[in-house]
Amino acid sequence: MNPERRRAFVLGGGVAGLAASFALADRGFAVELLESRRQLGGRAFSSPDKVTGERLDNGAHVMLGCYASTRRLLRRLGTEQGFQQDPSLRLAFRSLSPAPRTLQLRLSRLPVPLAMPLALLGLGLGWGARLRALRGMLTSVLGAPPDRTLAQWFDRRGQRGEPASFLWQPLCRAVMNVEPEDAAAMDFLATLREAFSGSARSAAFWVPLRPWGELFGDPAPQALAAAGVALHCGVRVTGLEVQDHRVAAILGGDGRRREVGPRDVVVSALPWNALAMVLGERFRQPFAALESSPIVTVYCALRDGAAPPPDDGPVVALVDGAPFHFLLRRPGEAAGRFALLSGGDRSLDGCAVDEITARAAQQLRRYYPGVDVDGATLRVRKEQRATFVAAPGSHKLRPDPGRLTPVAGNLWICGDWTATGLPATLEGAARSGEAVVAAIERD
Numbered sequence: 001m002n003p004e005r006r007r008a009f010v011l012g013g014g015v016a017g018l019a020a021s022f023a024l025a026d027r028g029f030a031v032e033l034l035e036s037r038r039q040l041g042g043r044a045f046s047s048p049d050k051v052t053g054e055r056l057d058n059g060a061h062v063m064l065g066c067y068a069s070t071r072r073l074l075r076r077l078g079t080e081q082g083f084q085q086d087p088s089l090r091l092a093f094r095s096l097s098p099a100p101r102t103l104q105l106r107l108s109r110l111p112v113p114l115a116m117p118l119a120l121l122g123l124g125l126g127w128g129a130r131l132r133a134l135r136g137m138l139t140s141v142l143g144a145p146p147d148r149t150l151a152q153w154f155d156r157r158g159q160r161g162e163p164a165s166f167l168w169q170p171l172c173r174a175v176m177n178v179e180p181e182d183a184a185a186m187d188f189l190a191t192l193r194e195a196f197s198g199s200a201r202s203a204a205f206w207v208p209l210r211p212w213g214e215l216f217g218d219p220a221p222q223a224l225a226a227a228g229v230a231l232h233c234g235v236r237v238t239g240l241e242v243q244d245h246r247v248a249a250i251l252g253g254d255g256r257r258r259e260v261g262p263r264d265v266v267v268s269a270l271p272w273n274a275l276a277m278v279l280g281e282r283f284r285q286p287f288a289a290l291e292s293s294p295i296v297t298v299y300c301a302l303r304d305g306a307a308p309p310p311d312d313g314p315v316v317a318l319v320d321g322a323p324f325h326f327l328l329r330r331p332g333e334a335a336g337r338f339a340l341l342s343g344g345d346r347s348l349d350g351c352a353v354d355e356i357t358a359r360a361a362q363q364l365r366r367y368y369p370g371v372d373v374d375g376a377t378l379r380v381r382k383e384q385r386a387t388f389v390a391a392p393g394s395h396k397l398r399p400d401p402g403r404l405t406p407v408a409g410n411l412w413i414c415g416d417w418t419a420t421g422l423p424a425t426l427e428g429a430a431r432s433g434e435a436v437v438a439a440i441e442r443d
């Protein structure tokens with residue numbers, strides 16, 4: 001290696017770490033990526049099911065057309081075409097009240113600020129609810145103070161009732177992964193502004209056509225090698241040796257001590273809780289207090305010949321549903337195969353798999369009385385710490401993607417939990433990885 005080249009050690013090979021690694025390599029750094037697991041992709045991964053052998057995602061992930069940084073990463077990995085890319089937003093709502101029915105929110109290809117009011121007015125709610133939902137959508141551009149919850153925002157903007165249960169609660173669970181009572185209105189509304197203030201394509205769901213592992217983790221080693229990044233999988237970072245306000249060495253679970261030269265940089269793309277452990281009590285940071293929220297997915301395969309739920313598109317919000325909030329379909333799959341997703345519902349904490357599948361079957365029968373669940377194969381994926389919680393006040397705990405000054409001058413951080421202006425999303429992660437490298441370049 002050219003001794004003149006600056007080295008960059010990237011810790012963690014999730015979306016943020018991958019984005020940072022490519023950006024550093026492009027800027028001429030000799031990059032070494034250390035990842036504790038055998039595979040890359042972080043919280044968006046797939047693994048073979050122990051019973052069926054099928055490769056299942058750790059949880060259903062969906063992205064939006066406006067995820068520009070994530071799309072850049074996917075292009076780098078050669079997998080941007082692995083999605084159904086709708087021309088505009090399409091979202092179905094399955095409601096039980098007054099009787100089981102499905103409503104569709106479909107945006108035309110007009111720019112979203114024009115298409116959204118028309119789509120809301122066309123949604124089959126009562127007229128009063130449609131007008132209030134429209135008012136809520138229009139005033140969402142005003143944002144909210146950082147200490148306000150989304151539930152409080154509902155009250156101030158007259159959104160209780162149908163606007164909240166059809167529109168805002170499903171969006172809140174999808175974006176924030178917590179109930180509106182626990183979500184910072186500021187972060188939620190900022191995300192909405194990004195998604196809904198541009199072209200029709202930017203607001204459209206991008207639904208993966210293949211397991212996420214095939215889109216991120218599998219192609220990453222080859223793409224990293226092509227960029228000249230040295231990859232070390234199966235290496236857990238256990239600590240950092242900090243001397244004179246500099247990281248002097250990285251300690252690995254493989255027993256190795258990797259020296260960090262005077263001009264080298266260390267970029268942590270670890271989740272906040274993992275970074276807190278690596279830093280230890282001596283360098284305890286405010287972000288250690290961020291809380292997390294779970295996601296539980298039940299993959300359903302009805303037995304052959306069993307009556308499936310109607311195919312209402314890739315994303316169906318189960319209005320007022322609990323514990324499951326969405327029914328998701330991978331485009332092109334048989335109607336009897338779909339996933340039920342629960343975002344941030346604490347009633348599943350500590351539940352055994354049998355109990356979770358029983359509740360999934362029960363809810364499915366309630367929302368789709370004609371569906372035949374008997375004999376179905378139900379497989380559960382539970383991520384207890386799926387996302388950090390963007391709660392009111394959490395902005396004070398989220399440092400910018402950049403230098404972690406209180407610890408060491410050559411330690412830089414990124415990850416979905418840093419201050420990206422977004423809640424925990426693939427896009428927040430990818431954007432933070434790009435942002436930290438831009439900050440290193442400016443330094």
Ligand SMILES: Cc1cc2nc3c(=O)[nH]c(=O)nc-3n(C[C@H](O)[C@H](O)[C@H](O)COP(=O)(O)OP(=O)(O)OC[C@H]3O[C@@H](n4cnc5c(N)ncnc54)[C@H](O)[C@@H]3O)c2cc1C
Nearest residue numbers: 012014015016036042043059061062237386416425426429
């Ligand atoms: C089930 C589920 C569903 C989701 N659905 C969506 C969705 O639909 N849309 C969306 O936008 N977002 C979704 N998210 C959120 C999204 O996956 C995350 O925001 C994003 O993947 C975070 O990326 P990251 O790189 O910041 O962190 P991570 O993906 O957590 O990456 C960190 C990496 O560091 C590694 N690591 C940890 N500790 C160490 C250590 N000590 N040494 C070395 N390596 C270490 C980890 O193995 C991991 O690979 C979902 C998350 C989950 C879990």
